[in-house]
Amino acid sequence: MAQVVVGRIVRPHGLKGEVVVEVRTDDPEARFQPGVQYSTKNGPMTAATVRWHQGRPMIGFEGVTDRNASELLRGIRLSVEIDEDEDADDEDAFRDEHLLGLKVIDREAGEVGTVSRIDHGAAYETLVVKRQGRGPALIPFVADMVEEVDTETGTIKVDLPPGLLDL
Structure with a gap:
């Protein structure tokens, strides 16, 4: 439990x-x-x-x-x-504690940073990613941008639209 x-x-x-x-x-x-x-x-x-x-x-x-x-x-x-097994059937289901601390890697930009928080919005969740020497990156946790979440390797692979990391 x-x-x-x-x-x-x-x-x-x-x-x-x-x-x-x-x-x-x-x-x-x-x-x-x-x-x-x-x-x-x-x-x-x-x-x-x-x-x-x-x-x-x-x-x-x-x-x-x-x-x-x-x-x-x-x-x-x-x-x-x-029950721990309650959401085990859905491989696309992640709780906040599964995502916190994972490294975010963009297809083009490489390593973005580490997930420090998840903001829950009405339409979707947003990953708040702590970056070295810059402000946090806000990445929508949606299928169009998140390619893979691999809790075994501690990474989230993303394909972000141009300019998202500059906001």
């Missing part, structure tokens, strides 16, 4: 303690249900209510009954325990 981050609390919504959650899972309908218990840095939290608005879950947690209490939850990551 492993703890996997499935969401991050973005902000409060309304006056009754609900929060808006940024989804970080490929199975949000299963991960965000009333009764699901999440592990957080503040201890376990249980979803009392879940409703969807503009593609995001809005969750009311047990014991959080007003906006002041929900305001204190900003930025908290919600984790669930999953």
Whole structure:
């Protein structure tokens, strides 16, 4: 069993303690249900209510009954325990911890740097790559640019469009 981050609390919504959650899972309908218990840095939290608005879950947690209490939850990551083999069937599925620290190598430019963070957006994830002597490179983690992820050798091979690394 492993703890996997499935969401991050973005902000409060309304006056009754609900929060808006940024989804970080490929199975949000299963991960965000009333009764699901999440592990957080503040201890376990249980979803009392879940409703969807503009593609995001809005969750009311047990014991959080007003906006002041929900305001204190900003930025908290919600984790669930999953079976290690649960995502083994999908060879294209990578969790953040699989990608952090891997070297990014571009077909044309050679070694770009090392993955230091993954930003989760609405449409796709973005690799934040730490580069020597330069600011970070932001590389969309999409099939059009990422050719291969090899966790055995610790590399991600990419084919980036001209100019992307200059942004």
